[in-house]
Amino acid sequence: MTGHDELDVLALREQLVAPNGPYAALDVVASTGSTNADLLAAVRDGAADRTVLLADTQTGGRGRRDRQWVSPPGTGVYLSVLLRPSAVPAARLGTLGMVAGLALVHAAKEVAGVAATLKWPNDLMIDGAKCAGILSEATPDGAAQAVVVGIGVNVRALDEDIPAGPGGLPATSLEQAGSTAGRTAFAAGWLRAFVELEAAWRLSDGDVERSGVLTGYREACGTIGQRVRAELPDGSAHLGVAVDVDTDGRLLIKLDDGTATPLAAGDVVHLKNEA
Template identity: 40%
Template sequence: MTPSHGPSHGSAGRWSDLDRPPLNATALRRALLLPDGLWTSLEIVPETGSTNSDLAARAGSLPEGAVLIAEEQTSGRGRLDRSWSAPARSGLFLSVLLKPEDVPVGRWGWLPLLTGVAAATGLARAGGVDLSLKWPNDLLVTVAGAERKTGGILAERAGDDGIVVGLGINVTLREDELPVPTAGSLALANAVSTDRDTLLRAVLRSLEQWYRRWTAAGGDPMLCGLQEAYAAGCATLGRSVRAELPGDRALTGEAVAIDGDGRLVVAGANGGREAVGAGDIVHLRPVD
């Protein structure tokens, strides 16, 4: 059930909010660290600046499948070095270490999109809430009829053979806790469950399933079904968008496809098409 979000009291301050219990590390390890599974270690810390930075710093000494989770992240980073912060235990803030040795590096750019598909699938299944994907790496929910960002993904290279994928998801944030008016949370989207242990298990299991399919296909997004799944869940396609590109250049047109490299294909007013691989995307109008 969605928490009542009552105020916290007592000497523990922010840690005494009974609506936001801590994650159960023992139960999570028992459920996720399986003999033939992808996940090889799971660590939960009370607070850190950035799980991505911490995990990347240790990537050389860790096997694939290491998971680092923070109950509170004080200097979380999104794309373009934007900050990501939220109250303690109000969301899922985690990073995973992947080493896709059977996938050409040129296809690693699909990992943020894969993580988006996996997270949306897992959260829908466990939380009973519909999510959509904003290219390239935002998770959207609908709150009072409006699209709101409830999650973000950041993938960064770690050494020669690894990539750290960070995921931040707002779970129980209230309206008065949102960092910006366009932010949302699963609770505000009327999720049927905001139990973070349940949601985390569902996200990591879904991520493992998609990652296995993708690596087994040598990273081919069409062969493993990833390209189709991403397009099906992408709220950006079919919209008028403005792409704010590196070099202070902007491109306005209709988002018409996701190409084989995971880029967003935008059709301009002159009939030409351009594949956008990096930049900010602004949705200009809703889907008809």
């Protein structure tokens, strides 16, 4: 790819927004703090189900646990989708991150021609480096049930000063993996894959097993079968082998003492060089 890779909002709308497509609205802004934060605010203003917002750059992009997501202009896909799955039980809304992750794997293969895997819970991995992340956020208690799902994808080659993630996880991009796909094409491909999987998830009342999402996620998850160190939010850690992902999206770890534990939140480091 050469030159500035512009996002083509007209092409995206023509392909994806009603009446030609499944989304209610799609906007592209030059810069914002966070597309997730913008759509969470739009929930209160009555924004429609399946509203999409993309940004050329974010000045306050966020990942899990309020970590910064670096969003250089003209290089990545930074987008969020507002969903109003009113019939889905609130306890299942968190599994939308699995839907988004599986859609990333599909788009990486179908649009970019790149084989990628998922590192639990929400990192898209290419050859041991992180290419994309996901942040899913539900509206605060008292608001009408809504969820904003955001992705940050490194499409073009990154500067060398991009910091490593938790556990020293290096960053990469689709272009560095050999892709020539542009940002508009990848955004469109992910939005198509996501809405197809999300529709099945919604029709199944958020049940990832019945919708088929869990089977696809397990197949794409490179964490399963790995020896891992799970770093918990309270500062403690578990060592063991990741053996499965359950219907709630939790990572099941067989600990070194022989017991098994489900992990709902935390950072997982793959320990490939340890016995």
